[in-house]
Amino acid sequence: MSAPFTLEGRTALITSGTRGAGAATVKLFRELGAHVLTSARTRPAELPEEMIVTADLSTEEGCETLAAAARQRLGTIDIIVHMLGGSSAPAGGFAALTDDEWRRELDLNLFPAVRLDRALLPKMLREGRGVVIHVSSIQRLLPLPQSTTAYAAAKAALSTYSKSLSKEVSSRGVRVVRVSPGWIETESSLKLAHRLAQEAGTDLEGGKKIIMEALGGIPVGRPSKPEEVANLIAFLASDLAATITGAEYIIDGGTVPTV
Missing domain, CATH: 1.10.1220 (Arc Repressor Mutant)
Known part of the structure; x- marks a missing residue:
């Protein structure tokens, strides 16, 4: 049976697309007809060189490298999916989180989206169309004090930034949506x-x-399986979601216990 929607002819930048839900999203977007560019710190052998940019997005220089490559290789960018995220913070609660640990969590989970949006959205706005999807986490609602305080706070900041951005740009043709997975x-x-x-x-x-x-x-x-998260992201990027903006979609199997 054919897919109920297509991304045929669209161009998409998907960060961190070589493992897990990111890799599943890259694969699905390609199957749906999108021309995809992704990023990673190192290039896996299975991806063709023209599809990937090697860059450390936790740095300003890495984001500049990816933005420049996206403009050069994709031209017009129809979809940006910010998949990058993670945590290397130690367990031990608030006392174990030094200033350096806090900076690392923000540099990985917040600033790449902020920097890439700042570099790439102006062209989307001039053209009056586009979709930006920020992948957050249910940890912003359910932080685990012993291990995810800084990660959860960074994802909460990403969510607030995303909502504010949607209010700024949606009237100009660019949709901004959040996807918040639970355990994948x-x-x-x-x-x-x-x-x-x-x-x-x-x-x-x-x-x-x-x-x-x-x-x-x-x-x-x-x-959740990586493919299930990818399915949601692809739907939100498609024309079937044309009036969805400023919203958060939680995919967690019901983990969040509140309304």
Whole structure:
């Protein structure tokens, strides 16, 4: 059965598109007909060189490199998907978070979107069309005090910035939307589940259960798959979502317990 929508002929910049939900999003966009450019710190062998820009987006220089490459290779940019995010902060609560740790979390989870939008949105606005999707996290609503305080705060800042940007540019033809995943079953998250399982003397499913319990439970009983997150992002980038802007879409299996 054919897809209910297409991205045929669209150009898309998708940051951090070589692993997990980012890789799934790149793959789906290409299947739907989009011309995609992505980024990573190192280029994986399976992606053609013309599809990827190697850059460290946690730096101003890296964002400038990617923005320049996007303008050169894509010309008009129809869609920007800010997939980049993550955390390297230590456990231990607020006292373990030095100024350097806070800067690292903001440099990875907030500033790449701010810098790339500032560089690329002016052309979208001149052309009167485009879609910007900021990938946040349910951690902005459910921070884990022992391990994700700085990450959650950075994602909360990204969400607030995204909402404000939508109010500024939507009347000029550019939609801005947020996608906030919960736990996604990626290679790295499965490694964590394996480690927790070994420490607890259980199997992989037991390790997954430990993670789900730490999150307060996932009513559907499992994490989201990268492809499911990609499906939501592609829909929001398509013409079927033409009047959706300024909104946040949570994809977490019901983890967030509030309205």
